[in-house]
Amino acid sequence: MSTVDKPVVYKQGDYKSDVKPIWCPGCGDYHVLMSFTRAFAELGLPPEQIVVVSGIGCSSRIPAYTNCYGFHGVHGRSLALAAGLKVTRPDLTVVVASGDGDGYSIGGNHFIHACRRNVDMTYVVMDNHIYGMTKGQPSPTTEPEFDTALSPGGTGLRPFHPMVIALASGANFVARAFSGDPNATASMLVEAIRHPGFSFVEILSPCVTFRPDEKEWKNLVHPAPVTATTDPGKAARRIMTDDGFNIGILYRGDRRPYQPAIGARNFDHAELEKEFEL
């Protein structure tokens, strides 16, 4: 067999860029980056066939740390960017990275409608229950009693439940991982990427700087007591009794991914430009 015929075997390092992460030492996002690169290597996809899209926040720095195509977009708008990209280039593997502030607050509405549209892409939210980059304000998943300088005594607000929202809004794959187990997270990402339609993976990723209490998460997470279901009703009942630390795949749906005809037909860009002429 000549060298040309040999299939390329990608290693984890092939997906890492030369840019050094500036996350705080100990941050869970380092693990998530490792899970990304391990998952990509497992999938054996050429780096140029993968696009990592993000919004704003600590988690959203991740595209720069990979060797794939990347788009560090506008706060909360990563899903809109990614959906546009995927429908025009369905041949690419699109992975979207976000955090609990970017994804559930600023981009909360995009989250709901991305689940509803079911475009074939994977949405990874690194949830640390805090706005880390802007120095520790409460996010939609912060516990009501968590005391911060900006919310003395806590917000008193019921936290957002991302998996409930994802399931109710039509996501086709819903799962939760823990950053501290990067091999298991990588396996889950492989499944999420392979699953057709909109896959949502919530990764509990501790913020060691503004939430040092989250170091305890490694002792709180546990495998979900039940296996994934294809029945949304069953998944809904399970998630309503979730303690927030169940790790595993909750739901695998079979909805057909959204793909408009526009991506397939011969599109005339000049014609479109004419429509916008003043």
Added chain:
Amino acid sequence: MSKMSDAPTITSLADLLAIAYQIEADAVERYNMFADQMETHNNLELAKVFRDLARAEGIHAEEIRRQAGDIDVVAHARKVAKWKKGESPEEGDLSSVNYKMTPWHALQLALASEERALAYFTHVVATTSDDKIKEMAKEFVEEEAEHVAICHRLMRKYPAPEGDSWSQDMDPAVPQG
């Protein structure tokens, strides 16, 4: 970290060599990652310690690759060196680092990694019924025991810091408000 029940099964010498190689390769990657973090946060003394540890593990990985001869340990490791849960023994806990760490803390981390590797190969020796695997695993046990001893020796060079530990940050991150 992984439990022994999560460790990959060894059915041949090739498996053992590939797994031993991957353990060292994972350690190289992890120590380099720690070194990068410390460089980013301007803890250059510690960055050097981690870089030295990475270099030492790289030498071990290369020795195993040479020892394997015709066996392509890199390719074989991709198939067999898989822990069901957790990470391989010499991957130091990513969540255990801090920008205020000292070389002593780094060596504590390295010692824990070497001890896990030692426990793993000791487990292989104790559980395999294959004489050739047992013999080679014993060599790895001896090597890991030597690495544990090196960590203890280095810790005499870098004694435990006095006073406040690095977790008591004199310049902590202050939430905005």
